[in-house]
Amino acid sequence: MTIRYCSVFCGSRPGHDPAHMQTARSLGTALGHAGITLVYGGGKAGLMGAVADATLNAGGLVKGIIPRFLEAREVLHEGVTDLEVTEDMPTRKAKLFEIADAYIILPGGFGTFDEFSEVLVNRQLGLSQRPIIILNINGWADPLITMLNATLEQGFADEGAQTLYEVVEDVPSVIKRLKAPSHA
Numbered sequence: 001m002t003i004r005y006c007s008v009f010c011g012s013r014p015g016h017d018p019a020h021m022q023t024a025r026s027l028g029t030a031l032g033h034a035g036i037t038l039v040y041g042g043g044k045a046g047l048m049g050a051v052a053d054a055t056l057n058a059g060g061l062v063k064g065i066i067p068r069f070l071e072a073r074e075v076l077h078e079g080v081t082d083l084e085v086t087e088d089m090p091t092r093k094a095k096l097f098e099i100a101d102a103y104i105i106l107p108g109g110f111g112t113f114d115e116f117s118e119v120l121v122n123r124q125l126g127l128s129q130r131p132i133i134i135l136n137i138n139g140w141a142d143p144l145i146t147m148l149n150a151t152l153e154q155g156f157a158d159e160g161a162q163t164l165y166e167v168v169e170d171v172p173s174v175i176k177r178l179k180a181p182s183h184a
Contacts, residue, residue: 047108
């Protein structure tokens with residue numbers, strides 16, 4: 001399976017660690033150079049805006065999907081290649097999930113965790129075989145990974161559940177994984 005579209009789930013805020021913003025920019029640049037279309041939440045602020053701007057600056061394509069009620073709140077990014085405004089959040093999420101060939105998880109808040117959880121469950125149930133990649137910048141995802149491991153250790157998920165997602169430490173590892181041949 002060739003990865004042509006990649007949904008990136010991340011914060012509409014920059015966070016406190018400057019490495020998060022730098023990594024979002026690096027990821028966007030790398031996606032643009034790799035010819036992989038970024039699919040994301042459509043906002044201009046925070047990590048979302050940084051990854052979109054960097055993809056565009058690298059000559060890449062960006063599809064933003066934002067629900068109408070968040071247009072002003074997340075400062076709608078009007079400079080993306082393709083912007084779609086949906087009626088509600090469930091429609092936005094469904095489009096983010098269905099368009100993508102892979103998912104990348106960057107630092108973010110509750111919305112990012114919600115999106116990650118939903119694609120993870122879809123993969124667990126066999127509804128999707130798309131790669132899920134957690135980009136663990138400076139250990140931001142360590143608590144999440146600890147929770148996922150505790151779920152396995154306590155018997156609430158099958159032992160094979162750790163194969164449902166991948167954890168990488170840097171942008172070159174993400175791009176290498178996206179470019180690797182897949183049997184999904």
